[in-house]
Amino acid sequence: MFYPKSPFIKNQLVESQLFSRNPSGINTLLEWMCRTPSTTTYRINPLLSSITDFSAKLQAILSTKYKNTPKIFSINGIPEVICISKLDEVPKLPSKDLKEVMVDSSCGAAVLRGAHIFAPGVLSMQSGTKLGEMVNVFVDLEGKCKKGTSIVFESEQKVFIGTGEVKMQRYQLYGENIANHGIAIEMLSNISGVPSIGDLSSKDALLQNFPSIVCVRVLDPQPNELILDMCAAPGNKTTHIVELMGDTGTVIALDKTENKVDLIRQKIEINGIKSIKAFAFDSTKLLHESINDSKLDNPPFGPCKFDRILLDAPCSAIGNRPLLSSNITPKMLKSYPNVQKKLLRNAVGLLKKNGVLVYSTCSVTEDENEGMVKWVLEQFPEMILIEAVPIFGGPGIKEAGGLTEEQRHLVQRFGPTEYNRGVPVDSIGFFIAKFVKIS
Incomplete structure (x- = not known):
């Protein structure tokens, strides 16, 4: 389990009224704060779409990407909500055969929620990484990896978060014609188990x-x-x-x-x-x-x-x-x-x-x-x-x-x-x- 790198978060929560009566509760809360929510929710726009239509769209995407598709379910009392459960099998360790990509903590949190990696979030990519190549993705918890690093970034505070496919090369991320938008790495899996399908938000439904x-x-x-x-x-x-x-x-x-x-x-x-x-x-x-x-x-x-x-x-x-x-x-x-x-x-x-x-x-x-x-x-x-x-x-x-x-x-x-x-x-x-x- 990794914790927020600002020591103030833990210290302040311990000293605050919230835990002055029960200091032991801080560890439970911190562990919960650092875990990824296991449920992904979309809000359907009933003026333009329906649960049935969007569920079919989700099912088609998930069945194409995953052999054992996660459960799709609704919530009694809130008919515009549709939920996706997490996957049963998740990667635990990086592959020794794959190159490394490093992302910042904000990007890393989004990846763990099921997002792909957009160009601004990529801190480092090893030289020679090719389009379509599979890579290990790590998050830099301390924020010490310099943008544009071309070698393996060594740190005790980097955490493996998943694997993905390269959609942009180094020259697009750090060269003269830097890409400020677009998917740089399309995630295939992550350690949280949240399906890596990106944000499917549209006028019909919204990730929320x-x-x-x-x-x-x-x-x-x-x-x-x-x-x-x-x-x-x-x-x-x-x-x-x-x-x-x-x-x-x-x-x-x-x-x-x-x-x-x-x-x-x-x-x-x-x-x-x-x-x-x-x-x-x-x-x-x-x-x-x-x-x-x-x-x-x-x-x-x-x-x-x-x-x-x-x-x-x-x-x-x-x-x-x-x-x-x-x-x-x-x-x-x-x-x-x-x-x-x-x-x-x-x-x-x-x-x-x-x-x-x-x-x-x-x-x-x-x-x-x-x-x-x-x-x-x-x-x-x-x-x-x-x-x-x-x-x-x-x-x-x-x-x-x-x-x-x-x-x-x-x-x-x-x-x-x-x-x-x-x-x-x-x-x-x-x-x-x-x-x-x-x-």
Whole structure:
């Protein structure tokens, strides 16, 4: 088992409130964080496709590539989800007869989730490697391999992650005409057992983490409502909201930077969506008490405008698995709750009476999750915590953040499978809480 190379991750989790009551739990959590989720999930667009059609497409791809095809299955209660289980047989050791390719930790994590290797992720490739040649793929956990290395990279902190077929040669990766996109290595197998089929996302279906799909189901958008997605890029949850609404009503999708909002606009164009309005705007500055009109041409907006708000907040993201390395610092980790509080304050003000707010993160820390729920309940008596159904994750951590026993069972936290209350879908770390504004 390999652990995140930043010692801060382990130290901070041990010292945080999350493990101050149970320090022994850190090893269980770290092992889980470093393992790859065993289930791959796609979200079908019911406006354009069906589970039956996409399942047939998956089956054809998997049966061509694998003799013993992995199981394809659906989830009761979320009809737009289709899952692929991992393979039974996986490579454990590199072949002595194959040359070596080294990738960075970000690329390595994607490979373990079933991705192929794109050109920017290749750190080294041995001289003389030919098109179509099979290679061993390693990940550089320490980040010390220099880009363009042409010999075997020697390090105790490199880990074999699978084998693949070369689709680009060295001159394309490091020469004068460098390829900034395209598949450099098509993976044939990896040590996680997740099928190496790449990303089959299209307008018909989208590769998406299971808790992110659950999150929008918890929001429960209804036709013709006015909904705000406060931190929307790249737009995966936004398009899910639209699909559940049948592309009726209006969804305001925001993110801070124009290039991130362009990703949302691309999805709007590809899918022919009519009900999304996307803006580049800082949602911590979104509420203006002096604005009384109902126009939604441009942010900021006046109070009590929206029927439902999704705040998938900026967070430390240390629930993303597998976590092979991390550059997060103590200062960075401590900064996220401050931003989350600003966003939540705006969200409460923008929500109509009887409106619904769903708060989520892909973090495992208490301060960003249970602690933030407690803060909302203390600061805003008009906000009531309700059950985040449908529930597939586990309850909040016992005694975490000052939540009562009842309150921790209203939220859901995705973590090691023994904590899950619903179907056994192995996923990234995630947290979901749901509020209603009663006045």
